[in-house]
Amino acid sequence: MARSPLQTKLCDMFDIQYPIILAGMGGISGPISGPELVAAVSNAGGLGVLGCVFMAPQEMDEMIRKTKSLTDMPFGVDTVLPAEVPEKGTTAEFKADLSSLGQEQDELVKRLVVxxxxxxxEPADSVKEATAGHSMSEQADDKAWSADLFNQQIEVILEHRVPVYAAGLGDPGPWVDKLHQHGTKVISVVGHVRAARKVAQAGVDLIVAQGHEAGGHNSRIATMPLIPQVVDAVSPTPVVAAGGIGDGRGLVAALALGAVGVWCGTIFITTKESLFEHYLKQNIFRGTEDDTVVTKVYSGKRMRVMKNALVDAWEKSGVPTLPMPLQSISILPIMDGAFRNERADIIPTPAGQILGMIKEPKTAKQVIEDMVDGAEKVLAELSTSKAA
Ligand SMILES: Cc1cc2nc3c(=O)[nH]c(=O)nc-3n(C[C@H](O)[C@H](O)[C@H](O)COP(=O)(O)O)c2cc1C
Incomplete structure (x- = not known):
């Protein structure tokens, strides 16, 4: 029997049934792609990836253990490796620097708090319980934002022999050999051809080319032109498409552009297993294709989020944002108050332009089944119209 076009090289590489990867997503208050969501995606035939961005090694260790207890299928871990972060430093240390480094921003933040x-x-009851009375800013004081942390995170991945490591930002090149020696395949997420060539030369196993439509940090280039150009530039390294893919039509389109599968974020953030805040999920259900904006306000790097009062006020002020990680630390006084009161108009809702397609909560399994059924339908229609 002929192999289905959905059984791509990606399925062979990772020993999975469908060419669908759950993006490793982290949020401002913790992981979104946590163990339950990751296991649900892997158990449904896709590849789940844990979102461990800037996470402490101990917490990563716990997340990996929990995921292993929920699935025997392959899964991955995603962290970010931005080149511009310093060698060492915690939130508390950066806060001390901010008064001299970001005076203009500091003043704007004080004004916006008011x-x-x-x-x-007063904190909402659920928040009081979860934070034991500490502000988000105080809780973050020990959090490391450094290249030193990246090494510690990779050590945890090596120790657990996690099947797949994904670098959501930055160049995983320096760690590729070591990861391979431990049996871990390496994915690199890129937004342009130059970066794709660089990581292909470094020997990564798979490149995710992520377009402008994507939720979270993304590219200046739209997915449609990005994918074929990356595919041509890095062949024979396989490429997966990301950004603006939320159903079977998108999956078939990605394969038509030369990708071996899809890496999806936004379509999974409202799933029942996702750890995204419940009030931010409501933002998503209300959203349309026109409700997102790309801003550096939350992280210092270009990120697609839903339009909101904070982004609007900061952009109007004309004050430049600070580089990563200082920008996230500079806005902590605003985030403190916003989290205290579950302010869905201030806390970031990272989401991509497929937003208008999401209207109800589903399980991760339903998302995958709908995508596969939709793709099979499109493929059947295409082959029928060709025969007619
Ligand atoms: C809520 C949210 C959080 C994200 N967090 C991360 C992250 O921590 N690390 C990462 O590599 N990518 C992150 N991304 C980007 C995704 O990995 C992915 O590339 C993107 O969602 C794909 O486009 P789509 O949103 O149109 O599916 C995030 C995306 C969203 C929507």
Missing amino acids: ELGVDKS
Whole structure:
């Protein structure tokens, strides 16, 4: 029997049934692609990837253990490796630097705390319970934002012999050999051809080319022109498409562009297993294709999020954003108040332009089944119209 076009090289590489990868997603308050979502995707025939961005090694270790207890199928771990972060440093240390490094930003933040009304509110009961009375900013004081952390994170991945490592940002080149020696395949997420060539030369196993439509950090180039150009530039290294893919039509389109599969974020963030805040999920259900914007306000790097009051006020102020990680640390006083009151109009809702397609909560298994059924339908229609 002929092999289905959906049984791609990606399925062979990772020993999975469908060429669908759950993007490793982390949020401002913790992982979104946590063990339950990752296991649900892997158990449904895709590849789940844990979102461990800037996560402490101990927490990563716990997440990996939990995931292993929920699935016997392959899964991955995603971290980011931005080149510009310093060798060492915690939130508390960077906070001390901010008064000299980001005075203009510091003043704007103080003004916005008042203008956005996040200054003197009582915490919601659920928040009091979860934080034991500590502000988000205080809780983050020990958090490391450094290249030193990246090495520690990779050590945890090596120790657990996780089947797949994905670098969501930056160049995993220096770690490729070591990861391979431990049996871990390496994915690199890129937004342009130059970066794709560089990581292909470094020997990564798979490149995710992520377009402008994507939620979270993304590229200046749209997915449609990006994929074929990356595919041509790095052949024979396989390429997976990301950005703006949320159903079977998108999956078939990605394969038509030369990709061996898809890496999806937005379509999974409202799933029942996702750890995205419940009130931010409501933003998604209300959203349309026109409700996102690309901004550096939350991380210092270009990120697609839903339009909201904070992005609007900061952009109007004309004050430049700080580089990663200082920008995220500079806005902590606003985030403190916003989290205290579950302010869905201030906390970032990273999401891509497929937003308008998501109207109800589904399980991860349903998302995958719908995508596969939709793709099979499109493929059947295409072959029928060709025969007619
Ligand atoms: C809520 C959210 C959080 C994200 N967090 C991360 C992250 O921590 N690391 C990462 O590599 N990519 C992250 N991304 C980007 C995704 O990995 C992925 O490339 C993107 O979602 C694909 O486009 P789509 O949103 O149109 O599916 C995030 C995306 C979203 C929507």
